[in-house]
Structures are given as C-alpha cells and as structure tokens.
Amino acid sequence: MKARVTIMPQAAVLDPAGVATADALKHLGFEGVRSVRIGKSIELDLEHATEEELHQACRDLLSNPIMEDYHLEIFS
Amino acid sequence: MKARVTIMPQAAVLDPAGVATADALKHLGFEGVRSVRIGKSIELDLEHATEEELHQACRDLLSNPIMEDYHLEIFS
Numbered sequence: 440m441k442a443r444v445t446i447m448p449q450a451a452v453l454d455p456a457g458v459a460t461a462d463a464l465k466h467l468g469f470e471g472v473r474s475v476r477i478g479k480s481i482e483l484d485l486e487h488a489t490e491e492e493l494h495q496a497c498r499d500l501l502s503n504p505i506m507e508d509y510h511l512e513i514f515s
Numbered sequence: 516m517k518a519r520v521t522i523m524p525q526a527a528v529l530d531p532a533g534v535a536t537a538d539a540l541k542h543l544g545f546e547g548v549r550s551v552r553i554g555k556s557i558e559l560d561l562e563h564a565t566e567e568e569l570h571q572a573c574r575d576l577l578s579n580p581i582m583e584d585y586h587l588e589i590f591s
Binding site: 445446447457460463464467469470471472473474475476477478479480481482483484485486487488492496499500501 | 521522523533536539540543545546547548549550551552553554555556557558559560561562563564568572575576577
C-alpha cells in the first residue's frame with residue numbers, strides 16, 4: 440500500500456523560495472511564468488494503515504496546519 | 516495555464532529526511548510505515564509555455580537530474 444501526501448503553503452502565506460524560483464525562470468528566458476509555489480511531496484510505503492490514520496499523520500506530523508494545506512492520495 | 520512538477524530523490528539516493536520521518540511516525544504509533552521519501556511539489560502559474568519549455572525548465576532549474584527524477588503534469 441502506498442500513499443502520497445502533497446503539502447503546499449497556504450495561499451495567504453508568503454513563499455520566498457517560490458518567488459525566487461519564478462524570478463530565476465524569468466531570467467533564464469521563461470517569460471510566461473506568472474508565479475511559482477513550492478511545497479513538499481511525501482511518498483509513504485505502508486504495510487497497513489487506515490485512511491483516518493493517514494489523515495491524522497498528515498495533521499500531526501507531516502504538515503503544519505497553520506501555514507500549509509495537505510492533499511492525501513492512497514494507492515492500493 | 517497551470518503545471519505541477521513533482522520532484523523525488525532517485526531510488527538509489529539516500530533520503531535522510533524521509534528516514535527520520537518514517538522513524539518519527541513509528542514513534543508516534545503509526546506502526547504500519549515501511550518507508551518514507553520526501554521530495555518537492557512545485558506549482559507553476561503560467562501565461563503561456565510549451566510542454567518542451569516546461570521539460571527544459573524541469574531539467575535546467577527545478578530538478579537536479581543527477582539525484583532526482585521529475586514528473587510534469589500540465590493543466591489547462
């Protein structure tokens with residue numbers, strides 16, 4: 440069983456690495472870039488877990504609910 | 516136009532943050548965790564870009580092809 444958690448900074452939270460990356464892309468000639476936001480992608484290899492356990496892990500350890508939103512995908 | 520780039524450490528590359536996260540999950544009682552790998556999720560908001568331009572950005576700036584694999588998704 441595998442799961443993927445995608446964690447992104449909330450829209451209202453400044454993301455300096457994303458701003459720097461957007462600037463760097465423009466400097467490299469990628470003029471079409473409006474904005475960039477950088478988050479984390481966490482892949483879990485699991486022996487067993489319930490969806491509720493995984494949501495709890497996302498809330499308690501993997502993400503910071505004050506500043507980040509997470510999206511959980513579970514694969515068989 | 517939006518795109519998402521998921522960048523993960525290659526399988527052969529050690530991922531200390533992932534190992535630490537797997538250990539922390541086990542200590543918190545999530546016994547079913549086999550392994551964890553941590554990468555980046557980059558969301559791009561674009562005025563215009565071709566798929567080839569985006570692959571070039573992934574190779575040249577966003578990922579390190581020596582140690583990381585990337586996966587590009589494009590949304591209209």
